[in-house]
Amino acid sequence: MTTTEVQKQVRTREVTAPEVVPFGWEPTGPAGTEPAGEEVLFRFPAADDPAPGARRLLGMSIYAAVLGLAGVGIGVRGLVSQIGGGVPGWYTWVLAFLGMVSVALSVGAFLSIHRRVLPWLLLLAAAVPLTADIMLAVAY
CATH class of the missing domain: 1.20.81 (Receptor-associated Protein)
Structure with a gap:
């Protein structure tokens, strides 16, 4: 692996919710999807969430x-x-x-x-x- 490929991998790394919120409030599955059957009660609003009234x-x-x-x-x-x-x-x-x-x-x-x-x-x-x-x- 060349140095350029390593730099690209470092720059394109995704930050998942457990790194941002380590308390398990935002469980994520593969590729950032929520696991089936789990309902999250407390979470920071996502960009695609509708605005509250x-x-x-x-x-x-x-x-x-x-x-x-x-x-x-x-x-x-x-x-x-x-x-x-x-x-x-x-x-x-x-x-x-x-x-x-x-x-x-x-x-x-x-x-x-x-x-x-x-x-x-x-x-x-x-x-x-x-x-x-x-x-x-x-x-x-």
Whole structure:
């Protein structure tokens, strides 16, 4: 094999989904086709995917923005409580963990935007740890 052929092979190498997303969210079969019988719940939108509806995207974005603003408010309240003193050592860690769980569920909702019900269930589920965050922030 000549050097030119090797260079051509290196340049024309395809990048498959497992190299980009190593978590198995985008299973691919031979030549980039999806295996039969497997349904992918979370995936980055492909170039040939239809665009989600404007109302759906706007509704999800507004709901996620409300969750985000509530999270910022809780973060400010937690910071004030931490500066003021008198909070247990686990307070900050639990507050941050619950906030990150809420963010992860919101991200999952947007990654599953092409599903019918799953994004809304994930956004509703994201409100649960945020509600626990609010109750924890009010308690201290």
